[in-house]
Amino acid sequence: MFNHIKAAIIDLDGTMIDTAPDFLVAINRMREDFALAPLTLDVIKTMVGKGSENLIQQVLSLDFDADGVAARFDDALAAYQRHYLAINGDHSQLYPEVHEGLQAMRDLGLRLVCVTNKPLAFALPLMQKKEISSYFEQVYGGDSFAKKKPDPLPMLEACQALDLSPSQVLAIGDSSNDAIAARAAGCPVLTVPYGYNHGEAVQNIQSDGIVETLLIAAQLLSAKNSH
Known part of the structure; x- marks a missing residue:
């Protein structure tokens, strides 16, 4: 399965960067604006991964009914x-071994693309700040296409831009979103165990394997391709 991999599509939040503490600050500042009580990090982690609109919908749903959510x-x-x-x-x-993992993948000759549900206006400056932008030839955000993960569209578009078949492109993510999108697109998929996954166990995700870090993913690919 991993013998003919030419590129990797890698998720951002929960896979490369632990962004939940940023979400915590921004969400609680927003809640303060609306005179709502702050949320805990554990609660917020279960809501991350399906884009900003979904996140705010869930956050407001803790305090308001559907009409109240819609109004606000x-x-x-x-x-x-803004926050x-x-x-x-x-x-x-x-997360540990992200730089090392990305560099090892590049050393293997893999082309790297980031596909995230985060809006591009958030994703691009964050990746620059954490000094990982240079590893990627393209970054697609939650607002890059008509649909977000778990829809396969972003994965299929990324493969098309790479001019590779999905079977040649490995997806790496931390949640069922990534795995469902990859599966539907026809990409093999690995999951990392330390991300968010909507509060569910990573072992429940239908992936092709769990890798402790991105570096271990690169080593797995290296071993498969040396045979």
Whole structure:
């Protein structure tokens, strides 16, 4: 399965960068604007991964019914985005062996693309701040295409831009979003065990394997391709 891999599509939040502390600050500043009580990091981690709109929908749903959410949604999303941009990357950090893993993949000759559900306006400056932008030839955000992961569209578009068949492109992520999108697109997929995955066990994800770090993913590919 991993013998003919030419490229990797790698997720951002929960896979390369632990951004939950940034979400915590931005969401609680937004909630303060609306005179709502702060949320804990554990609660927020279960809501991350399906894009900003989904995140704010879930956050408001803790306090309001559907009509209440709808009435406040636009203002809450705007407030959240303003607060997030102000602190983007300040409280987040790279997971272990991310730089080493990305460099090892590049050394294997792999082309790297980042596909995230995070809006591009957040993703690009964050990746620059954490000094991982240079590894990637392209970054696609949650607003790059008509649909986000778990829809396969972003994966298929990335493969098309790479001019590779999905079977030649390995997806790496931390959640069922990544695995479902990759599976539907026809990409092999590996998951990391330390991300968010909506509060569910990573072992429940239908992936082709769990790798402790991106460096171990690169070593796995190296071993498969040396045979």
